Amino acid sequence: ISVKRCLVVPIFLLTACFPYFKQIEKDKQTFLDRFPNAHMYYESGGRRMHYVRAGQGRDLIVFVHGSPGSWDAFARFLMNESLLSRARVISFDRPGFGESGNGTAELSLERQAALIAEGVRLEQSGPAVRPGRIQPVSTGRVILVGHSFGGPVIARMAMDRPLSYHALVFVAASVDPDLETVHWYQKAGNTGVVRFFMPAMLDVTNQEILPLRSELLAMIPLWQNIKSRSYVIQGGRDDLVPPGNADFLEKNLRQVPLTVVRDPAMDHFVPWAHPDLIEAALLDALAH
Numbered sequence: 001i002s003v004k005r006c007l008v009v010p011i012f013l014l015t016a017c018f019p020y021f022k023q024i025e026k027d028k029q030t031f032l033d034r035f036p037n038a039h040m041y042y043e044s045g046g047r048r049m050h051y052v053r054a055g056q057g058r059d060l061i062v063f064v065h066g067s068p069g070s071w072d073a074f075a076r077f078l079m080n081e082s083l084l085s086r087a088r089v090i091s092f093d094r095p096g097f098g099e100s101g102n103g104t105a106e107l108s109l110e111r112q113a114a115l116i117a118e119g120v121r122l123e124q125s126g127p128a129v130r131p132g133r134i135q136p137v138s139t140g141r142v143i144l145v146g147h148s149f150g151g152p153v154i155a156r157m158a159m160d161r162p163l164s165y166h167a168l169v170f171v172a173a174s175v176d177p178d179l180e181t182v183h184w185y186q187k188a189g190n191t192g193v194v195r196f197f198m199p200a201m202l203d204v205t206n207q208e209i210l211p212l213r214s215e216l217l218a219m220i221p222l223w224q225n226i227k228s229r230s231y232v233i234q235g236g237r238d239d240l241v242p243p244g245n246a247d248f249l250e251k252n253l254r255q256v257p258l259t260v261v262r263d264p265a266m267d268h269f270v271p272w273a274h275p276d277l278i279e280a281a282l283l284d285a286l287a288h
Contacts, residue, residue, distance in 0.1 A: 020272040027075035034079065040090075041099075044118040045111065050099035051092040051119055054078045058140030059087040059166075061282060062120055066148025067208060068201040070098035073147070076275060083279065086286050087140075090123060092116055094153065096204035103200035105207035109215045113156035117164070120157075141166035143285050144228075145278065147271055148241055149208070151175050152216060159222040167229040167285035171270050171278060172241045176248035177216035186210060223252040229288060231259045231281040233274075235266030259284070 031054070032038065038052040052071050061083060063074040071091040078089050093099050095106035095115050106112050124139045142165045146154035151173020158165050174180065188194055189206040198206070230253050234246035243262070250260055261277055271278060 020269060023272055024072055024075065027079070028072035031072075031075045031078050038078075039099075040119075040123070042119055042122055044115050047095060047101050047104075047106075047115060048099075049092070049095070049101075049115055049119055051090050051123075052078065053088060053090040053123065055084040055088040057084075057087040059286060060120070060123060060140060060142045061087050061089045062116075062142060062144050062154075063089070063091040064116060064144065064146045064150035064153050065092070065094060065097070066150050067094075068097065068205045069094070069147075069150075073271060074145075077271075077278070080279060083282060086283075087143075088123070090119075092119060094150070096208065097201065103204060105204040107208055107211050107215075109152055109156045109219070110160065112153050113160055116153065117157050117161060120164075141286075143167045143169065143282060145169040145171065145282070146173055147171040148268070149174055149212075151245075152212070152219070155223075155226070156219060158228050159219065159225045162225045162227045165228045167231070167288075168226070169231045169233070169278060169281045169285070170249055171233045172235060172238055172268050173232075173245055173249070174212065174241050175216060176242075176245045177213045177220070179242045179244055179248075180213035180216060182210060182213070224255060226253060226256060229257045229285060231261070231285065233261045233270055233277050233281065234263075235268065235270065236262065236264035237266060238268040240268040257288075 035054050038054060040051050040053055042049050065073040071093050074091040077083060078091060083089050095101055095112055096104055120142060144154040144157060144165050151170045152175050154168055155175060158168055186206055190210060195203050232246050232249045234243055236243050246260060246262060266274060
């Protein structure tokens with residue numbers, strides 16, 4: 001989720017910016033009732049990282065949420081039988097969110113990518129550590145899905161490890177540095193007084209969004225490193241991530257098989273309003 005316009009307003013206005021809280025909570029509880037032992041933890045880079053998993057297939061689908069957010073943004077996909085019958089499905093808490101060091105931001109996309117990549121490596125090769133249990137798993141293909149801020153994270157993962165990932169799915173992804181702007185209220189949100197009163201989730205969001213443009217600029221020469229089949233899903237009515245980000249991806253992913261889905265009537269909240277588009281991309285990636 002990207003809430004640049006909601007950073008310094010009361011929390012009840014945040015609910016208005018993001019209308020899917022109840023759906024996510026319901027999906028989360030349903031998932032945990034079905035998979036009570038889904039929580040997985042590992043140590044990397046001085047952090048304790050967390051993700052959840054479902055399914056037993058060799059191939060692996062990895063979800064990376066936006067800002068703010070947590071693993072449960074993708075709870076419905078973790079229960080999707082079409083996916084679970086073909087792959088293991090996992091969803092991370094990115095650094096600073098949920099159970100991955102909530103409140104402690106990681107400003108470097110390179111380090112965020114490395115932290116999640118380590119979890120993917122462990123999940124691929126085993127042993128993967130469950131509380132009180134060790135479960136070895138088999139190596140297969142890996143597909144990364146990134147929504148909003150998760151988009152540049154999966155891009156950086158594929159740039160730094162070009163042969164590690166079979167496919168990438170960019171969903172309303174914030175990847176074009178020229179379309180990133182820092183507003184006055186984001187700067188105000190970085191002052192000591194405001195940070196003291198701001199919820200940890202929103203503080204981490206602001207902290208990682210402020211340097212995003214410079215992080216994306218540093219990635220410009222690395223786009224040519226990506227070797228993975230890619231999918232781009234973008235709405236024309238996205239008020240949080242400009243639709244021009246899809247143009248940027250088309251320009252910078254010309255070296256790989258690329259599928260672009262544009263819907264002029266679609267907004268930013270694709271994982272909840274249009275999950276079928278993500279499912280279709282994943283099933284196509286698994287078929288190739």
